[in-house]
Amino acid sequence: MLNTDIYGEFETAWCPGCGDHAILKSLKQALAILEIEPHQYVHCSGIGQAAKTPHYLRCNCFNGLHGRSLPPAQAIKLANPDATVLVSSGDGCSYGEGGNHFLAAIRRNVDITVIVHDNQIYGLTKGQASPTTSEGSKTKSQPWGVTNQPFNPMAVAVAMRANFVARSFSGMMEHLTDMIVQAVRHPGFSLVDVLQPCVSFNKINTFSWYKERCKPIDPAHDPTNWEAAMQVASVFGQTIPVGVIYKNDRPPLGARYKTLAAGPLHERTPNLAAVERIMQTFA
Amino acid sequence: MQLTAATILIGGEAGQGLATVGHLLTKTLVRAGYDVVVTQDYQSRIRGGHNTFAIRTTLPGEGPRVAAPSASVDILVALNQETIDLHTPALTPGGVLLMGQAMSAHDVNALAVPYKELIPKPIFENVAALGVLCGLLGLDRAHPARLVTEQFQKKGQDVIDQNLAVLAKSHDWVEQQPHGFGPLAKAPARGEHLALNGNEAVALGAMAAGCTFCSYYPMTPATSVPMMLAAHAETVGIVVEQAEDEIAAVNMVLGASYAGARAMTATSGGGFALMVEGVSLAGMTETPLVVFLSQRPGPATGLPTRTEQADLTLALYAGHGEFPRAIFAPGTIEQCFHLTVHAFNQAEKAQTAIFVLSDQFLADSVRNVEPFDLAALPPAVLPDRSDDAPESYQRYAVTESGVSPRRLPCAGQSLVVLDSDEHTPDGHITEDLAVRVTMHEKRLRKHALLRTDAIPPDYDGPPTPDLLLACWGSTLGAVQEAAALLRAEGQAVGVLHFTQVWPLNPDHFLPRFAQAGKVVMVEGNHAGQLANCIRMETGFAMTQCITRYDGLPFTARYILDRL
Ligand SMILES: Cc1ncc(C[n+]2csc(CCOP(=O)(O)OP(=O)(O)O)c2C)c(N)n1
Ligand code: SF4
Secondary structure: OOOHHHHOOOOOOOOOOOHHHHHHHHHHHHHHHHOOOHHHEEEEEOOOOHHHHHHHOOOEEEEOOOOOOHHHHHHHHHHOOOOEEEEEEEHHHHHHHOHHHHHHHHHHOOOOEEEEEEOOOOOOOOOOOOOOOOOOOOOOOOOOOOOOOOOOHHHHHHHOOOOEEEEEEOOOHHHHHHHHHHHHHOOOOEEEEEEOOOOOOOOOOOHHHHHHHEEEOOOOOOOOOHHHHHHHHOOOOOOEEEEEEEEOOOOOHHHHOHHHHHOOHHHOOOOHHHHHHHHHOOO | OOEOEEEEEEEEEEOOOHHHHHHHHHHHHHHOOOEEEEEEEOOOOOOEEEEEEEEEEEOOOOOOOOOOOOOOEEEEEEOOHHHHHHHHHHEEEEEEEEEEOOOOOOOOOEEEEOHHHHOOOHHHHHHHHHHHHHHHHOOOOHHHHHHHHHHOHHHOHHHHHHHHHHHHHHHHHHHOOOOOOOOEOOOOOOOOOEEEOHHHHHHHHHHHOOOOEEEEOOOOOOOHHHHHHHHOHHHHOOEEEEOOOHHHHHHHHHHHHHOOOOEEEEEOHHHHHHHHHHHHHHHHHOOOEEEEEEEOOOOOOOOOOOOOOOOHHHHHHOOOOOOOEEEEOOOOHHHHHHHHHHHHHHHHHHOOEEEEEEEHHHHHOOEEEOOOOHHHOOOOOOOOOOOOOHHHOOOOOOOOOOOOOOOOOOOOOOOOEEEOOOEOOOOOEOOOHHHHHHHHHHHHHHHHHHHHOOOOOEEEOOOOOOEEEEEEHHHHHHHHHHHHHHHHOOOOEEEEEEOEEEOOOHHHOHHHHHHOOEEEEEEOOOOOHHHHHHHHHHOOOOOEEEEOOOOOOOOHHHHHHHO
């Protein structure tokens, strides 16, 4: 195991008490366990409070656009199969603005790990409803109460047979660390949805609200059993099961690109002999 | 009398094989040593509708190379009655109509081809049509025979023999007809030429530039570029990924580029509209981005399969905020190739978004070109491969040129931190407004670099012309031909063609404008977008702007009629 000091110590712009602090700590812990040094991985993010995470770590960082963390992350992994690629993103960023990319990324199954800081609210833009905000919640932008039914990322990911689907809670740091470690180790698209209190804007889903409900999944649960996983994934209420919900071993996309067998794309030089041959077919 | 030029227009429904006949004849003509320029007009449907494939062929060597469609037709090949009804008015007085036996001509020199007698099965109709056309034009029989042999190589000797028999029989048949057409004068011997369309040349250019990653979402008329890259992906070493949408496509390209791939995307106006935020991301993160933007008429879905040059301002202003970019606009097949190679190098050199702006006419226009000299290409501009002092590496180090050494993540010990927010030289988010000013100015300094490298417009004509015809991109051929016709009448006419439309260096063209009597811009949009851009940059107002926006490419006739 590496020393977590190598990931640095930075001043953050997060509110005191925000769940993001604990997620960052667990993340460093997981990286140390995985023995991934800062120069060996790329941390991608979109925009939002969660998306600031890579700035608070020593790492290679691609902090792109709101909702757009997944397309660059997948491309980075395809361009450099040697790199470990992680994504930190919010529930608005991943399931709202980036919803199409989320579905496509599951289908594409590139070997990346996505950690969604799911605080059931928009933090950075100050408290509007997110796709996971529960029905009836009153927010500044929905003073009459949210009328949309919440998005269930676990059920969707399991339904689509994502390669690795897990849930954790920022108040269970050891558990969270373990989920991240398992997710990174698992080939293909891995999703860890992390419930996280937003102390400033979400007065409903507070630390104690999550604490009371989050319960480790029954150890007898077989994450390779899709039907059982669908059952676990559909539970979100008085109890919220945390742990590995589903696992699949579909080969990651990169493995199916013959071009990538020769290693990172940045090492290539133009193959002019091949271009010459292709050009001759037009004679 | 022997002909030095001819226009063959094949018309029919989509799915009738007109493009197959067209391509076979085009290749035959190129191999026989003639120059060709193909114009394809098709509707947004897979079967039915009315489509045309027009080949304009000329004997090389006399005057400027013809590179535009012709308004008139010498051989009209009708695969259905509608073609006869629509295109007979364009038939020249000495021209000939080739049609099926069940069709009726309108009082023109017509040959009804007895396909039933010439071919054993309908599947041979394309080859029969080729034989008849080659006979009409008086082409050497060896060229089509060799082409047909190559075409059916994979199907075995039996199929080859059957096709060769049809070819010969059709050729014999037409020679016995009193058609009074042609023949084409024999072309002088020349080295091998390729028959390439604009998009094929762009794809070859990308491969020659060492493109290793292409992500795209299909949209006519850009799609054939990624499709060709996909076809050769494993041979050349390219990852081609069809994205879920254009937003993903451009963001993937940026991710791949960050990781060190030479990456591009290809799209048309509607798709590009979705990429705009990503273009801005390229500007802020200083990530090389090559966008192949093939124009078609808008707004919105517009005319999906027709041509226009109306996305210049979109490319120029795409993205919020201010950042440098360059826009190249090829007008020939050679330029499609070389400007694509150049785009990759400029994207890496200036670490920003670079555009290759083409259009449907050029995309589908097959022409003959000499094989590109790959060995003579400039060396590829590549990222900084050193890993010295990784602890102090700063992705956005402030430099005099504005360009910071670009290292690659996971390729050494250096950490590469990139951010869409305003950032410090080491790449981290900042709200320090003094840093903002420093970084903004650093990025914008790269504009000067792109401007210094600006490719001067090509000029052809006398030093002080009475009339200067300015144009950009694919409009070149029609403008050159209009100029040639006016010169033949004794007028002093110059042609100025912009292959780079941004940034502009006024020293490259203002003196020319000043020396000309009248300056007329010819461009395929309603507003006169390049004319406006030149006026904005220099204050120079064109005497006249000839525009076209009916979905069809310019012809010399169209320009002359409006002068
Ligand atoms: C295209 C675009 N639309 C909107 C925004 C504004 N915006 C920034 S963060 C954000 C929501 C963030 O919420 P979430 O993803 O849940 O992350 P959190 O801040 O809660 O961690 C929005 C709408 C933006 N930056 N870009
Ligand atoms: S606003 Fe909410 S999510 Fe953002 S830092 Fe504060 S507590 Fe965390």
